[in-house]
Amino acid sequence: MTRALGSLLLVAAAGVFAGGAAxxxxxxxxxxxxxxxxxxxSVRAGGAPYHLTRDTRIRVDDSxxxxxxxxYLAGILRPSTGYRLPLTTHGQAxxxxxxxxxxxxxxxxxxxxxxxxxxxxxxxxxxxxxxVQTLRQLLPATVEKDTVQPGPWLxxxxxxQDSPRYAYRGAMLDVARxxxxxxxVKRYIDELALYKINELHLHLSDDQGWRIAVDSWPxxxxxxxxxxxxxxxxxxxxxxxxxxxxxxxxxxxxxxVPEVDMPGHTNAALASYAELNCNGVAPPLYTGTNVxxxxxxxxxxxxxxxxxxxxRELAALTPGRYLHIGGDEAHSTxxxxxxxxxxxxxPIVAKYGKTVIxxxxxxxxxxxxxxxxxYWGLDSTSAAEKAQVAxxxxxxxxxxxxxxxxxxxxxxxxxxxxxxxSWAGYVEVxxxxxxxxxxxxxxxxxxxxxxxxxxxxxxxxxxxxxxxYMAFPRLPGAAELGWSPAATHDWDTYKVxxxxxxxxxxxxxxxxxxxPQVPWPSSTR
Ligand code: ACM
Numbered sequence: 001m002t003r004a005l006g007s008l009l010l011v012a013a014a015g016v017f018a019g020g021a022a023x024x025x026x027x028x029x030x031x032x033x034x035x036x037x038x039x040x041x042s043v044r045a046g047g048a049p050y051h052l053t054r055d056t057r058i059r060v061d062d063s064x065x066x067x068x069x070x071x072y073l074a075g076i077l078r079p080s081t082g083y084r085l086p087l088t089t090h091g092q093a094x095x096x097x098x099x100x101x102x103x104x105x106x107x108x109x110x111x112x113x114x115x116x117x118x119x120x121x122x123x124x125x126x127x128x129x130x131x132v133q134t135l136r137q138l139l140p141a142t143v144e145k146d147t148v149q150p151g152p153w154l155x156x157x158x159x160x161q162d163s164p165r166y167a168y169r170g171a172m173l174d175v176a177r178x179x180x181x182x183x184x185v186k187r188y189i190d191e192l193a194l195y196k197i198n199e200l201h202l203h204l205s206d207d208q209g210w211r212i213a214v215d216s217w218p219x220x221x222x223x224x225x226x227x228x229x230x231x232x233x234x235x236x237x238x239x240x241x242x243x244x245x246x247x248x249x250x251x252x253x254x255x256x257v258p259e260v261d262m263p264g265h266t267n268a269a270l271a272s273y274a275e276l277n278c279n280g281v282a283p284p285l286y287t288g289t290n291v292x293x294x295x296x297x298x299x300x301x302x303x304x305x306x307x308x309x310x311x312r313e314l315a316a317l318t319p320g321r322y323l324h325i326g327g328d329e330a331h332s333t334x335x336x337x338x339x340x341x342x343x344x345x346x347p348i349v350a351k352y353g354k355t356v357i358x359x360x361x362x363x364x365x366x367x368x369x370x371x372x373x374x375y376w377g378l379d380s381t382s383a384a385e386k387a388q389v390a391x392x393x394x395x396x397x398x399x400x401x402x403x404x405x406x407x408x409x410x411x412x413x414x415x416x417x418x419x420x421x422s423w424a425g426y427v428e429v430x431x432x433x434x435x436x437x438x439x440x441x442x443x444x445x446x447x448x449x450x451x452x453x454x455x456x457x458x459x460x461x462x463x464x465x466x467x468x469y470m471a472f473p474r475l476p477g478a479a480e481l482g483w484s485p486a487a488t489h490d491w492d493t494y495k496v497x498x499x500x501x502x503x504x505x506x507x508x509x510x511x512x513x514x515x516p517q518v519p520w521p522s523s524t525r
Contacts, residue, residue, distance in 0.1 A: 034497075037476045042159075104127050126253040129252070137194075173200070200257065210268040217273065243317060264292060278300065397448070407455070408454075429477065430517050
């Protein structure tokens with residue numbers, strides 16, 4: 001936004017308070033219309049801002065989805081404004097949420113703001129929901145608090161037209177190395193939703209823990225889930241727990257992508273059932289952090305009966321399209337066995353109606369038709385390995401980009417970061433943001449890229465505060481890479497928009513890394 005426009009808004013905002021001063025310490029001007037993360041596709045600012053008052057109503061279409069999104073918005077606005085903000089299906093002005101036919105796309109929306117009101121229009125509920133996230137960010141950060149704040153509640157005027165660059169915008173949480181409760185997962189879902197992330201990948205099993213109840217193999221959860229890295233008590237999701245996560249994610253327009261990692265990263269399963277081991281002997285539970293030492297027994301038929309049961313039960317709990325079968329770091333499986341294994345397992349996933357996602361080592365076997373490969377290499381990954389993934393992409397395998405030295409959220413920011421790992425290097429905020437998913441992997445067609453995902457591995461993380469500190473401020477950058485048009489990509493303007501998010505994180509109780517690369521407002525903290 002131009003300086004002239006900024007001062008216009010200031011004048012307009014001051015006019016609102018001509019009869020009485022705004023409370024001390026509160027911004028009297030609306031935040032600039034484009035001050036949103038991820039950057040909207042198009043922003044046209046201008047006009048007098050909207051002033052949300054105690055008389056504001058939230059007008060929704062008479063549809064269940066619009067009413068639910070209206071209630072969600074009211075749930076955010078009521079505690080901090082102290083206003084009633086009733087929902088109504090009648091009248092005009094105020095905040096309007098409208099579902100209509102139109103060229104908005106599956107997740108796009110239009111937001112029109114002016115002195116009469118703010119209207120968000122979309123074709124699909126997901127678009128309306130994303131528009132609500134934009135509206136949230138246009139209101140003062142104190143709107144996120146759960147006690148009454150003074151306001152004023154101004155929204156800059158103009159029009160935003162917005163839709164995502166990529167359909168797949170993911171975040172992964174490793175609930176295997178350390179277990180996270182349903183409440184902790186919900187908290188992360190809410191943080192993801194604020195940045196329009198729409199896929200929640202749950203890494204449900206690994207050497208250190210099996211975290212999802214499987215009725216036909218009950219010891220997976222009750223024994224395989226009974227510990228975690230460092231030897232704590234671990235835990236697992238009952239089917240009802242998992243369905244509650246799926247339901248909550250869906251209410252925030254996120255799809256859950258469950259991962260059962262195989263054939264490696266399987267010590268918790270191998271420890272739970274002796275017959276899954278080639279030598280028939282169950283190893284002890286494992287609470288360390290090494291990788292690559294475990295493998296399902298590829299020649300044994302019981303392996304595939306086991307996986308059929310697991311996939312069947314997990315698919316039945318999962319309304320989403322995908323089932324992630326891992327496939328990374330199978331260092332204790334021969335290449336021949338790995339290829340045979342993937343040839344057996346991928347049809348099981350298809351049989352239960354799901355699309356395979358695998359870590360990019362899947363491309364060393366034969367990815368099933370329609371499968372997606374999740375690339376987690378580094379700049380330093382060999383040209384041959386990159387070429388193998390690119391070749392699969394040329395042959396129709398879709399790509400999800402999660403380069404570890406860019407958006408692995410568990411990498412330390414610097415050598416002084418108290419949490420996290422550094423095997424992929426240190427990943428400061430600029431490095432996490434400053435790359436182009438569309439031109440990242442040499443030889444991979446841009447059309448193969450389905451999106452980006454920011455994984456968060458939990459070897460060193462065991463609390464929500466740990467998650468927050470590693471995810472913020474890098475997660476919003478990953479979200480922006482997934483959502484915003486390449487033309488908006490610019491570190492110098494991004495870092496200013498990112499900095500403006502900090503008071504919102506403070507209001508939400510999200511502790512974050514105060515990177516020296518970002519011009520944080522001096523008033524925070
Ligand atoms: C991975 O980081 N092993 C996918």
